[in-house]
Amino acid sequence: xxxQIYTIPILxxxxxxxxLNRFLRSKNVLQVESQLVSCGQNAFWCFCIKxxxxxxxxxxxxxxxxxxxxxxxxxxxxxxxxxxxxxxAQAEAIPAYAVFTDEELAEMAKLEDLTLAAMKxxxxxxxxxxxxxxxxxxxxxxxxxxx
Numbered sequence: 001x002x003x004q005i006y007t008i009p010i011l012x013x014x015x016x017x018x019x020l021n022r023f024l025r026s027k028n029v030l031q032v033e034s035q036l037v038s039c040g041q042n043a044f045w046c047f048c049i050k051x052x053x054x055x056x057x058x059x060x061x062x063x064x065x066x067x068x069x070x071x072x073x074x075x076x077x078x079x080x081x082x083x084x085x086x087x088x089a090q091a092e093a094i095p096a097y098a099v100f101t102d103e104e105l106a107e108m109a110k111l112e113d114l115t116l117a118a119m120k121x122x123x124x125x126x127x128x129x130x131x132x133x134x135x136x137x138x139x140x141x142x143x144x145x146x147x
Contacts, residue, residue, distance in 0.1 A: 001030065006047040007037075013044070020047065027051040030095055066106050078109035084136050099133050100125070114138055 004023065008016045024032075031050040036043065067075055082096075082105060089096040100108070107122040108114055116134045119125050 002051050002053055004049045004051065006045075006049070008045045008047070010043045010045070024049070027053075028095070031093070064102070064106075066102065070106060070109060074106075074109045077114075078105055081105045081109060081137055088133060088136060100129065100137075108137065 006016065006020045006023075008020065027049070029049060029051045033048045035046050037046050066078055070078055081100075082102075085096050085099045085105065088099050092099075101124060104122055104124050108119060108125075111118050114137065116130050116138065119130050119134050119137070120127065
């Protein structure tokens with residue numbers, strides 16, 4: 001894990017703000033902490049960003065293009081599931097892969113009839129993940145409608 005600190009003045013910090021946004025888009029961000037600091041007549045935001053270097057993430061793993069691996073219907077389901085996962089991860093301020101990995105979502109997307117019981121049979125998905133997140137991914141469930 002790496003840490004990057006940014007300090008951006010409230011007034012006139014547009015360039016630094018753009019730099020921060022570029023940095024955030026380019027990294028696998030684990031956590032962002034922010035604090036408004038006031039010092040006399042000056043005020044600025046201080047951001048502490050914890051992230052993982054791309055090199056450490058890719059050790060031994062090649063990227064999978066799920067558009068090529070999945071059929072059209074499965075890929076559409078996979079894409080919808082990624083959106084749900086993204087919203088859940090943002091709400092809990094955790095990395096998306098902590099909800100479900102792409103590999104787990106792809107296996108779920110292949111299932112014609114996705115149920116909580118079927119989810120538990122997917123490699124890497126245990127009882128706790130199913131209890132916490134499963135309902136959000138079941139079509140027509142009340143949790144799914146909230147997400």
